[in-house]
Amino acid sequence: MKFLVISDMHGNTDVLEKLDKEFKDCDGVLFAGDFAKFGHPETGTPALEALCRKHDLMYAVIGNCDEPDFLSEIERKDISIQGALVFHDGLAFAGSGGGTVHDGDTPNERTEEDLLQDLSVVVHANSDMDAGPVQNLVLILHNPPKDTCCDQVAPGVHVGSALFRKFIEDYKPLAVITGHIHEGIGIDHIGDSVVINPGPLMNGNYAVMEVEPSGRTWKVVSTVLKKV
Numbered sequence: 001m002k003f004l005v006i007s008d009m010h011g012n013t014d015v016l017e018k019l020d021k022e023f024k025d026c027d028g029v030l031f032a033g034d035f036a037k038f039g040h041p042e043t044g045t046p047a048l049e050a051l052c053r054k055h056d057l058m059y060a061v062i063g064n065c066d067e068p069d070f071l072s073e074i075e076r077k078d079i080s081i082q083g084a085l086v087f088h089d090g091l092a093f094a095g096s097g098g099g100t101v102h103d104g105d106t107p108n109e110r111t112e113e114d115l116l117q118d119l120s121v122v123v124h125a126n127s128d129m130d131a132g133p134v135q136n137l138v139l140i141l142h143n144p145p146k147d148t149c150c151d152q153v154a155p156g157v158h159v160g161s162a163l164f165r166k167f168i169e170d171y172k173p174l175a176v177i178t179g180h181i182h183e184g185i186g187i188d189h190i191g192d193s194v195v196i197n198p199g200p201l202m203n204g205n206y207a208v209m210e211v212e213p214s215g216r217t218w219k220v221v222s223t224v225l226k227k228v
Helices: 020-025 041-052 068-076 112-117 120-127 162-171
Strands: 002-006 028-031 058-060 085-088 091-096 137-141 152-154 175-178 186-190 193-197 205-214 217-227
Touching: 002 020, 028 137, 041 068, 058 091, 085 120, 112 162, 137 162, 162 186, 175 205, 186 217, 193 205, 193 217
Parallel strands: 002 028, 028 058, 091 137, 137 175, 175 193
Antiparallel strands: 002 205, 085 091, 186 193, 205 217
């Protein structure tokens, strides 16, 4: 399966038209939050509407620039995996939305504990001995985990979530899609988990990830950063 990996549209719907071929060629779209432009949460709904017209299979969370109650909007579009666990064609998807508390100038800043709570559904599923552990998990986290290239705002300066990193180390997802840190464009690993920050879509940045089954499990076979 091929996924178009995007984040941080920030109200720039014009860039979507430049990705028509990528939308057509992919099997699904993974969006890591920030539909709205900084300081203009009203731009979130037009961005959501424009994005949903581009593909039938999409999983998303909201970002720190989106109002907290915007979550209900992406839930109505049936694309939200924030605080949820969704299964599709052998893969499992879960997500967390918003960013860590910074200086309060964006509407959806949360504590690390609150961000991690969004993933409690994975913890509960792994505790269910009848169901067994969640396999082939793909996480979409607006806020990146700590200490990868994907949370680096300057050389040696990492601002991601330590709790997310510990969660990834413990639950070993197949892939982690993130955003939020515009300077942190890159592909990295936490153990065997691939971590991707495609960069801000508002500036034309995106990524393509391909995964395929390998027996009962899946593997990431290709990740490519791109720009329109």
